[in-house]
């Protein structure tokens with residue numbers, strides 16, 4: 428065992444002593460010198476350096492260890508409850524947010540992606556943080572045609588899904604302790620994004636006209652799903668739209684408008700986004716998660732002029748920019764018209780699924796349930812009229828044991844103040860006719876046990 432300051436034998440002596448080749452010893456000495464264990468000088472024997480005595484990982488018993496701390500952000504996110512998603516359900520999984528893999532336009536996307544990868548470029552260079560300019564221009568046209576939004580491409584930011592847009596809004600608009608308004612019930616992952624930065628949720632009740640705006644308290648931002656309230660499904664009425672925007676102006680607050688499923692209206696007229704009324708107060712968020720795939724993690728936001736620079740800066744430090752090849756592929760689909768054709772086809776397919784679901788609900792559950800929010804989007808909220816809220820988790824567990832995944836509405840409430848009856852969300856966009864029919868037939872049996 429050599430200690431600091433000890434001289435090692437010469438490589439010749441060491442090799443002879445151990446019966447190994449001198450080349451191997453010289454290489455080993457060289458490696459130890461490169462790693463800083465030995466100091467060497469030409470013509471002199473290698474010396475063991477000092478400072479190696481300290482054990483970098485002492486046993487807990489041997490040394491006093493200082494407590495490692497995580498940030499308050501990490502502490503807050505560790506308290507968030509996750510939705511319990513069963514590993515496998517045999518009959519039907521009504522998990523909201525899933526799409527049918529067979530609906531994805533594999534050939535068109537692969538072609539567009541190939542084109543993007545084969546495009547001639549001399550350098551692989553990071554793009555602008557706000558996103559690929561041709562995509563922003565293509566989206567500008569799409570948003571005008573599909574949602575009646577007039578905006579400049581300079582105000583569009585490409586994000587990794589709405590979720591990243593929400594995270595950036597939280598970082599830009601909330602300091603710890605700042606209040607924010609959130610629909611109750613509402614989208615849990617939006618609340619979590621705002622709470623993670625230390626924002627304080629002020630739950631605002633929701634009814635058949637969306638968020639109740641009669642007496643909104645002051646706050647830094649309000650998060651809303653005005654075109655299709657999540658999860659209730661109501662549309663924010665015209666007087667409440669005006670009241671919300673007036674509140675934002677009076678309080679110097681921003682409205683975060685989540686238009687997550689604006690492409691899907693079933694027999695009702697499209698509703699113009701809040702952004703079209705007051706682009707200075709509203710941050711508009713959209714996504715391809717409901718039209719192409721949630722796995723792409725591609726979304727977009729429209730920032731008010733006053734916030735553009737901050738959004739670009741935030742995006743730059745978060746991930747430089749959204750993955751470029753996917754942005755280019757989406758541009759291709761938008762420019763060629765393939766995206767809008769695909770959206771029309773998705774609308775037809777999902778309208779069919781919705782019809783099958785509603786028929787099955789009528790056949791198997793009739794008046795024992797109330798269906799809410801079926802006029803738009805890709806899910807319904809099912810209130811179980813005869814089942815008290817205390818049995819909500821039991822019905823979910825019973826359905827799961829029979830091979831059907833359903834998800835409790837309790838997860839969407841900010842407070843324990845909620846309707847007395849049990850409720851579950853049913854997403855239908857990933858299921859075929861058989862799964863929808865059998866799923867509801869099995870669900871009816873699970874509900875009957877508690878109804």
Ligand SMILES: Cc1ncc(COP(=O)(O)O)c(C=O)c1O
Pocket residue numbers: 523524587588589590591614652657685687713714715716721725726
């Ligand atoms: C209300 C709401 N907003 C946003 C999203 C998701 O958007 P993204 O996948 O783009 O993050 C969902 C997804 O289910 C949603 O229900």
